[in-house]
Amino acid sequence: MTLTTDHAPVEIQRQHFGRVTVFRGAKGGKYPDGNQIMIAGSDTLAALDTPLVANHIGVEFDAAELVVMGHVHEDHMAGLNRIPQAKVFVHQADLPAAQSWEGLLATFGWADGALAETLRAKLEAEFFYAPRPDAKGYEDGEAWELGETRISAIHMPGHTAGHTVLLIEPEGVAFIGDIDLTGFGPYYGDACSNLADFRRSLARLPEVDAKVWVTSHHKGIYTDRPAFLRDLQRFAAAIDTREQRILDWLAQQPLTLSQMVEKRLLYPLGFDAPWVLGAEARSISQHLDELLAADQIQKENNAAGEAIYLRA
Numbered sequence: 001m002t003l004t005t006d007h008a009p010v011e012i013q014r015q016h017f018g019r020v021t022v023f024r025g026a027k028g029g030k031y032p033d034g035n036q037i038m039i040a041g042s043d044t045l046a047a048l049d050t051p052l053v054a055n056h057i058g059v060e061f062d063a064a065e066l067v068v069m070g071h072v073h074e075d076h077m078a079g080l081n082r083i084p085q086a087k088v089f090v091h092q093a094d095l096p097a098a099q100s101w102e103g104l105l106a107t108f109g110w111a112d113g114a115l116a117e118t119l120r121a122k123l124e125a126e127f128f129y130a131p132r133p134d135a136k137g138y139e140d141g142e143a144w145e146l147g148e149t150r151i152s153a154i155h156m157p158g159h160t161a162g163h164t165v166l167l168i169e170p171e172g173v174a175f176i177g178d179i180d181l182t183g184f185g186p187y188y189g190d191a192c193s194n195l196a197d198f199r200r201s202l203a204r205l206p207e208v209d210a211k212v213w214v215t216s217h218h219k220g221i222y223t224d225r226p227a228f229l230r231d232l233q234r235f236a237a238a239i240d241t242r243e244q245r246i247l248d249w250l251a252q253q254p255l256t257l258s259q260m261v262e263k264r265l266l267y268p269l270g271f272d273a274p275w276v277l278g279a280e281a282r283s284i285s286q287h288l289d290e291l292l293a294a295d296q297i298q299k300e301n302n303a304a305g306e307a308i309y310l311r312a
Contacts, residue, residue, distance in 0.1 A: 012056060015221060017212055018171040019149045021060075022221055025053035032075050032126065034216045036061065037175050039168055041146025047079075047086070048151070048166050048175045049216065052127065054079025068144060068151055069135075070177035071163040072097040072107065076216070078127040089144070091155060092137035093192070094162030099133045107160065109191030109278055119274055140164075154208060158188055158198025165208060172211035179205060180215040181231040185238025188286065189266065189279025195239070195286035202236045242266075243287050247311065250297055254310035260284050 013024040019040050025033030034051025038060060046066040047054070052075070054061050061079065064086045069076060072094040080088065088098065096103030101120060102112070110116050123129035140155035154165040159178045166175040178187065179202065186202070188195045206229060213222040222228040242265050249255055249263060261280045264271075265287075288309060291297040295312055302308045 012053065017173050019146075020168050020171050020173045022214055023053055023057055023061075024220060025051050025217075028220055029053075029215070029217045031217055032078075034075055034078075035214060035220055036079070037168075037173070037214060038064070039146055039149055039151065041149050043145075043147030046144065046146055046151065047083075049076040049177070050079030050083070051075055051216070052078045055082060055128070066144065066146075068138075068153070068166055069094070069098065070166050070175055070216070071160045072104070073160070073178075074104075074123045074127045074129055076177075077129060077132075080132055081128040081130050088132050088135040089138045089142075090135050091153070091162030091164045092139055093157065094160055095135060095137040097160075097192075098131065098135040100131050104131070107190055107192045108275065109282065110275075115274060156201035156204065158194055158196075158201045159186065160190060161192040161194065161197075163201070165205065167208060167210060172209070174208050174210035174213050175216075176205065176213055177216050179232075179235070180217040181219045181228075181235045182215075182217060184266075185235060185242070187266075187279075189275070189283045191282065193282065193286075195283075195290065199236075199239065202232065205232060242283075243291065246284065246287050246291065247296065250309055250311045254300075254302075254308045256302070256306050256308050257281060257284060257288070258306075260309075 015022045021038045023036040029035035036053050037048040039046045047064045064083050067086050067088045069090045090098045097107040142153045144151045152167045156165050213228050
C-alpha cells in the first residue's frame with residue numbers, strides 16, 4: 001500500500017492481526033528505522049513506540065491517543081513529535097530518558113559537553129528528537145484497556161533498565177522490542193544496561209503466552225513459534241560467544257580493559273561512531289565481572305597501577 005507522507009509517497013508494508021497492525025519500517029525496520037505497531041481499540045487508538053516510519057504513515061498514526069513505550073532510545077522516539085496530544089507511558093526505570101535530554105544522556109552514559117550537544121543536534125536532525133516531559137511512568141504488570149483489546153507490560157530489562165515486552169490480547173501479539181533477534185546479538189552497552197538482567201529476560205521470554213512476536217528491527221514478525229525459539233536461542237548464544245572471545249584473548253596474553261576495547265567485542269575494527277568506545281568498555285566490563293565471579297579469570301595491577309586481566 002502506498003501512503004502519503006509530508007514529502008512523497010512511501011511504500012509501507014503492513015500486516016494485520018485483528019485490531020493490531022504492524023507497519024514495517026525501511027529495510028525491514030533496520031536501524032535507524034523500526035517497526036510500528038498500532039492498535040485500533042474500540043475506545044482508544046494506541047501506538048507501541050514511534051520509529052521513523054511513524055512519520056510516513058499519516059492519519060492512522062497521527063490520530064494516536066496513547067503511546068506505550070517498550071523502552072527509550074532515540075530511534076523509538078522518532079514519531080513522538082507528530083502526536084503532542086497523545087498520552088505517553090514509559091517504564092519507570094526509563095522515564096527520565098523520555099522526559100529530558102539530561103535523562104537520556106544519563107541512560108546512554110554520555111557526559112554533557114560539546115560532544116553531547118553535537119549528538120543532540122544529530123538526534124534532532126535525524127530522529128526529530130524532542131523530550132516528552134509529560135510522559136508518565138508505569139510498572140511491571142500494568143495494563144491499558146483500549147476497548148475489546150488490551151496492552152499488558154512484562155518488564156524484561158537488560159537492553160535498558162526499563163525494557164519491557166508489551167503483550168496485546170486477545171490477539172496474542174508480543175512486541176519484544178530490542179530483543180530483536182538480529183545477527184548482531186544483544187546490546188547491553190549503555191550505562192543503564194545490565195548483562196545479568198538481559199540473560200534472565202531472554203530465559204523468561206518463551207514463557208510469554210503469545211501467538212505472534214514482533215521485533216523493533218530487522219526480523220519483524222514471527223508467527224511460527226519454533227522459528228521464533230530457534231532465532232531467540234541464536235540471539236542469546238551471542239553472549240556466550242563474546243565471553244569466549246574474551247577468554248581466548250586472555251589465554252594469549254594478559255590485557256587491560258582499554259586494550260580489549262581496542263580489539264572490539266561488539267563492533268568490527270574500523271567502525272567508528274561516538275558511542276562505540278563507551279559501549280565496548282561497558283559491555284566488556286560486565287563480561288569481566290561475570291568471569292571474575294566464576295573464577296575463570298584473575299585481576300592484577302600492572303606496573304602503572306592499571307588493572308590487568310589474565311586467565312585463571
